[in-house]
Amino acid sequence: xxxxxxxxxxxxxxxxxxxxxxxxxxxxxxxxxxxxxxxxxxxxxxxxxxxxxxxxxxxxxxxxxxxxxxxxxxxxxxxxxxxxxxxxxxxxxxxxxxxxxxxxxxxxxxxxxxxxxxxxxxxxxxxxxxxxxxxxxxxxxxxxxxxxxxxxxxxxxxxxxxxxxxxxxxxxxxxxxxxxxxxxxxxxxxxxxxxxxxxxxxxxxxxxxxxxxxxxxxxxxxxxxxxxxxxxxxxxxxxxxxxxxxxxxxxxxxxxxxxxxxxxxxxxxxxxxxxxxxxxxxxxxxxxxxxxxxxxxxxxxxxxxxxxxxxxxxxxxxxxxxxxxxxxxxxxxxxxxxxxxxxxxxxxxxxxxxxxxxxxxxxxxxxxxxxxxxxxxxxxxxxxxxxxxxxxxxxxxxxxxxxxxxxxxxxxxxxxxxxxxxxxxxxxxxxxxxxxxxxxxxxxxxxxxxxxxxxxxxxxxxxxxxxxxxxxxxxxxxxxxxxxxxxxxxxxxxxxxxxxxxxxxxxxxxxxxxxxxxxxxxxxxxxxxxxxxxxxxxxxxxxxx
Amino acid sequence: xxxxxxxxxxxxxxxxxxxxxxxxxxxxxxxxxxxxxxxxxxxxxxxxxxxxxxxxxxxxxxxxxxxxxxxxxxxxxxxxxxxxxxxxxxxxxxxxxxxxxxxxxxxxxxxxxxxxxxxxxxxxxxxxxxxxxxxxxxxxxxxxxxxxxxxxxxxxxxxxxxxxxxxxxxxxxxxxxxxxxxxxxxxxxxxxxxxxxxxxxxxxxxxxxxxxxxxxxxxxxxxxxxxxxxx
Numbered sequence: 222x223x224x225x226x227x228x229x230x231x232x233x234x235x236x237x238x239x240x241x242x243x244x245x246x247x248x249x250x251x252x253x254x255x256x257x258x259x260x261x262x263x264x265x266x267x268x269x270x271x272x273x274x275x276x277x278x279x280x281x282x283x284x285x286x287x288x289x290x291x292x293x294x295x296x297x298x299x300x301x302x303x304x305x306x307x308x309x310x311x312x313x314x315x316x317x318x319x320x321x322x323x324x325x326x327x328x329x330x331x332x333x334x335x336x337x338x339x340x341x342x343x344x345x346x347x348x349x350x351x352x353x354x355x356x357x358x359x360x361x362x363x364x365x366x367x368x369x370x371x372x373x374x375x376x377x378x379x380x381x382x383x384x385x386x387x388x389x390x391x392x393x394x395x396x397x398x399x400x401x402x403x404x405x406x407x408x409x410x411x412x413x414x415x416x417x418x419x420x421x422x423x424x425x426x427x428x429x430x431x432x433x434x435x436x437x438x439x440x441x442x443x444x445x446x447x448x449x450x451x452x453x454x455x456x457x458x459x460x461x462x463x464x465x466x467x468x469x470x471x472x473x474x475x476x477x478x479x480x481x482x483x484x485x486x487x488x489x490x491x492x493x494x495x496x497x498x499x500x501x502x503x504x505x506x507x508x509x510x511x512x513x514x515x516x517x518x519x520x521x522x523x524x525x526x527x528x529x530x531x532x533x534x535x536x537x538x539x540x541x542x543x544x545x546x547x548x549x550x551x552x553x554x555x556x557x558x559x560x561x562x563x564x565x566x567x568x569x570x571x572x573x574x575x576x577x578x579x580x581x582x583x584x585x586x587x588x589x590x591x592x593x594x595x596x597x598x599x600x601x602x603x604x605x606x607x608x609x610x611x612x613x614x615x616x617x618x619x620x621x622x623x624x625x626x627x628x629x630x631x632x633x634x635x636x637x638x639x640x641x642x643x644x645x646x647x648x649x650x651x652x653x654x655x656x657x658x659x660x661x662x663x664x665x666x667x668x669x670x671x672x673x674x675x676x677x678x679x680x681x682x683x684x685x686x687x688x689x690x691x692x693x694x695x696x697x698x699x700x701x702x703x704x705x706x707x708x709x710x711x712x713x714x715x716x717x718x719x720x721x722x723x724x725x726x727x728x729x730x731x732x733x734x735x736x737x738x739x740x741x742x743x744x745x746x747x748x749x750x751x752x753x754x755x756x757x758x759x760x761x762x763x764x765x766x
Numbered sequence: 767x768x769x770x771x772x773x774x775x776x777x778x779x780x781x782x783x784x785x786x787x788x789x790x791x792x793x794x795x796x797x798x799x800x801x802x803x804x805x806x807x808x809x810x811x812x813x814x815x816x817x818x819x820x821x822x823x824x825x826x827x828x829x830x831x832x833x834x835x836x837x838x839x840x841x842x843x844x845x846x847x848x849x850x851x852x853x854x855x856x857x858x859x860x861x862x863x864x865x866x867x868x869x870x871x872x873x874x875x876x877x878x879x880x881x882x883x884x885x886x887x888x889x890x891x892x893x894x895x896x897x898x899x900x901x902x903x904x905x906x907x908x909x910x911x912x913x914x915x916x917x918x919x920x921x922x923x924x925x926x927x928x929x930x931x932x933x934x935x936x937x938x939x940x941x942x943x944x945x946x947x948x949x950x951x952x953x954x955x956x957x958x959x960x961x962x963x964x965x966x967x968x969x970x971x972x973x974x975x976x977x978x979x980x981x982x983x984x985x986x987x988x989x990x991x992x993x994x995x996x997x
Contacts, residue, residue, distance in 0.1 A: 236833065237833075237841075237842070238836070238841050238842055238843060239842045239843040239844060241843045242843055257882055257883070269885050272882075272884075272885050273843050273885065274843060275880075275883050276874050276879060276883050277843065279874070279879055279880075279883075280872075280874055281841070286880055294880045294882060309829075309832060310825045310826075310828040310829040310832060313828050313832070314821070314824060314828060329832070332832075333832065333835060333836065333839060333841075334841075381878070462875070462877060462878075464878065586811060586813065586814060587811060588811075589810075589811060737826055737830075738816070740829055740830065741816050741822060741826050742816060743829075744822070744825050744826065745816055745822075
């Protein structure tokens, strides 16, 4: 697993931050923690280049550094955080659905810059929105700040824990080592204005206008200020030193809840989904985030918290809860009879169910429905002998044997030997076939990483193969654009456009289609990766940091 | 079972009786594969089409835009251009553009970053030039004895240096030259930079000419061996 992770992480770093960062990142990811000197020796890069790469990695919260016993600073890269790069679009989209365009821009800026001051990011976002708006309108920075505070309140953003300072002159550096947990989501006093006073009527209308304008050219590149951070003076910022970054765990929790909800929705119906949503909302206050099960809540409590527009009476709620509790997915468990029945949400179980379903569909799509039948049978009965599999799956013996062995050789099925006699003679041994969910998920996760790596390198290959063509079309586009702005007539325009021959245009279209298909696969593969990661215990997605 | 017992039964090719598995003799056993599996094995089942829809399209657009913008961002470190096959006159001017990107391109908050990562922007150093001939001179001698092809290059450089000594306030030329010098001295220079940066910065490069890291000593020894072998 680690190997494919490192490969994928390297590819991602290369695309995101360039080859040098990739070299440094893969070196550290595969070898462990090292001091600056060892990194330059190990990667055969110049000191300055390594320094730059380390700065970039630290800035994007992918790296930790620590003084070792000899007083040298050692750098450690977190490959798990590097791998999250594939999920960036999803975070941005999630912020958009929850907090509108402002939320989207805020998260996008924070992701592309790693960590930023609140004042910095708010200014940039309001500038960007103002640019996108029509002439004479502007986005109020206070509105942006309000959204920012909301994002922090819901824990989607968090402070960057300030690392140990290496200057050594700080007497109280011990206390400064980390931002305390409760401060993680504290808005610095300088920025903490009563945002409720700012009325939002003006901007809400302008926001809608913006969206109208955007509908048409959603795919088109949105204007983005390219001015590097260095242009802005952060010395005089009122919230100096308090950096923010995206709280991935909170996003993961949201994704997890969303997928569980949609599973309930498609399995039972909308009402059941709303009930589970209500239970989740109640548990937000009582349960620590990411706990496998929630605290028990009574049906009375659930009833009181149901959204009023749902219009469910108490009896129907009771029926729904019984239905949910008796469902074999075991997302909702009954914990007791008091208070009209106590119920618990079992998120770990829910994830397992989802994971199982997606593994089943993997088997179905890769080996066909007969294999899938055998697989489900084994999941249900846990351990079966070969003979039993043949009988119970109702598949002819020869074929069943073949399919079972195929699954076995592809590591989807494990085998347990139980010898009757101590000599392990094959004729006197039970061979029990079964499925180890953790092992299968881990294997699939590894495959997913590999596949993701392959997708990215294929995309890169397509790009390099057609580089000449792409560059040409970019040049032609630039010429056409400049001609258009200077007011050329149509004949001239068509002349320029004819510089790209029809076969070339065909090839360009094919390239574009292929690349978007590859990227689409990357995005959807990431959903599987997320599911598997969050199911596996101790995996990256569901660890608080 | 398996592996461990195998050592005993040397007479037989396998540790167990293959007849118990239903094979008559060894020839019937499936052959072991000796070649790697094909790169693109034939697909038995066609993959299902990707999900489509507004959400998927928007995510795709987001991804492409984000990817594109990262390329332009200051965090994307472009590698220094590889060594040229030949030195061109025009290189001098192209390098100027690159030298401007020598710094980070963005300013981290140094309170939260390790201080050692700070890259000092190079400033033109007059004093250093006076030291150089002696350094590169020894280098030239050593290499020259080995009949290295770098001899010509070094000479060229010396001439260039002499020329640039004459020129007065072209900063970028200086930087370029420094780079060349760095190339020539390789490791040694880097090491010094790591520890003596402070000194160089303040112009006390007296130590530079004085300091002998012992590398030349070994080189000289090697040459001695080559010249007259010691029996």
